[in-house]
Amino acid sequence: MKKRIKIWFHSGATSDIREFSIHKVLLGFIILIGVFAIGGTSFVGYDYLRLKNVLFNNNSLNQTIHKQKNEIKNQRTQIQSFAGEIEILKKQVDNLSKFEDKVRLIADIKQTSNSSGLIGIGGIPTNELDPDIPLEKKQTALIREMHQQINQTTFVAKKQALDFESLIKQLEEKRNLLACTPSIRPVKGWITSKFGYRSSPFTGQKEFHPGIDISNKSGTKIFATANGKISYAGRKMYFGNFVVIDHGHGRVTRYGHLKKLLVKRGQKVKRGDVIALMGNTGKSTGPHVHYEVRINGTPVNPLNFILN
Numbered sequence: 001m002k003k004r005i006k007i008w009f010h011s012g013a014t015s016d017i018r019e020f021s022i023h024k025v026l027l028g029f030i031i032l033i034g035v036f037a038i039g040g041t042s043f044v045g046y047d048y049l050r051l052k053n054v055l056f057n058n059n060s061l062n063q064t065i066h067k068q069k070n071e072i073k074n075q076r077t078q079i080q081s082f083a084g085e086i087e088i089l090k091k092q093v094d095n096l097s098k099f100e101d102k103v104r105l106i107a108d109i110k111q112t113s114n115s116s117g118l119i120g121i122g123g124i125p126t127n128e129l130d131p132d133i134p135l136e137k138k139q140t141a142l143i144r145e146m147h148q149q150i151n152q153t154t155f156v157a158k159k160q161a162l163d164f165e166s167l168i169k170q171l172e173e174k175r176n177l178l179a180c181t182p183s184i185r186p187v188k189g190w191i192t193s194k195f196g197y198r199s200s201p202f203t204g205q206k207e208f209h210p211g212i213d214i215s216n217k218s219g220t221k222i223f224a225t226a227n228g229k230i231s232y233a234g235r236k237m238y239f240g241n242f243v244v245i246d247h248g249h250g251r252v253t254r255y256g257h258l259k260k261l262l263v264k265r266g267q268k269v270k271r272g273d274v275i276a277l278m279g280n281t282g283k284s285t286g287p288h289v290h291y292e293v294r295i296n297g298t299p300v301n302p303l304n305f306i307l308n
C-alpha cells in the first residue's frame with residue numbers, strides 16, 4: 001500500500017478544518033524542484049552581481065588606463081619640450097662663446113685656455129622629438145641623451161662663466177691701461193719742433209729733442225692727455241713752469257714752458273682736464289708747450305700717442 005501524507009488546513013471562509021492527502025514521492029519532487037529553483041535563482045543572482053562587479057572593475061580599469069595614457073602623453077610632451085629647451089640652452093652657451101671670441105678679437109686679448117664652446121656635444125635626434133611617436137615606444141635613449149647633454153652643457157657653462165670672469169678682468173686691466181695711455185693732443189696749435197735730432201735754436205748744434213713743441217698764443221689751455229697723478233708741479237731749469245703726470249704702467253707725460261700751473265703735486269687728473277696755461281717761461285723763444293711721452297723712462301715720439 002502506497003504511503004500518503006495527510007495535510008490539514010483551516011479555510012478562511014468557514015471555520016471548517018479540511019483535510020487532503022498527497023503522495024510522498026510527489027511531495028519530495030515538489031520540494032526538490034523548490035530547492036533547485038531557489039538554488040538557480042541564487043546562482044543567477046550571484047552571477048549577475050559578479051558580472052556587475054566585473055563590469056564596474058572593467059570601467060574603473062579603463063578609466064585608469066585612459067588616465068595613465070594621458071599622463072604618459074603629457075610626460076612625453078614635457079620631455080620633448082625639455083629636450084627642445086636643452087637645444088636652446090646649448091645655442092645660447094655657444095653664442096656666448098662666440099661673443100667672447102669676438103670681444104677678445106676686438107680687444108686683442110688672447111684666450112688663455114682651451115675653447116669653452118660646445119664642440120663634441122651632439123644634437124638630440126629630431127625623430128625623438130616627433131609628437132606623434134606611439135605611446136608604446138620607449139624613449140629611454142632620449143632621456144639618457146638628455147642627461148648627458150645637461151651634464152656637458154652645465155660643465156661648459158661653468159667654464160664659460162670662468163672665462164668671462166677672466167675676460168672682464170683682462171678688459172678692466174686693458175681699460176685701465178688705455179685710460180692711462182696718452183692719446184690726445186695736449187693743446188691746440190701748430191707743431192713747431194718734432195721729436196728726434198734737430199739743430200738747437202740757441203746754439204745751432206745738433207741735439208736730441210725728447211718731445212714736440214706746440215705753439216699757440218699765451219694763455220691757451222693745456223690738457224692732461226691721459227688719466228694719472230701729478231708727480232711734479234713747479235719750476236724746473238730750462239723748462240720754466242713744469243708739470244709731470246705719472247699715468248702708471250710706466251707711462252709718464254711732461255709739459256714745459258707753462259705760463260700758469262692749475263694743478264698741484266699729488267692731485268689726480270683725468271684725460272682732458274685742464275692742467276695749465278701755455279706760456280713762455282724757461283729757455284724758450286716764444287709761447288709754446290714742450291710735450292714729452294716717456295715709457296719706462298725712455299722718451300718716445302709723442303705723435304704716436306695722438307689720435308685726435
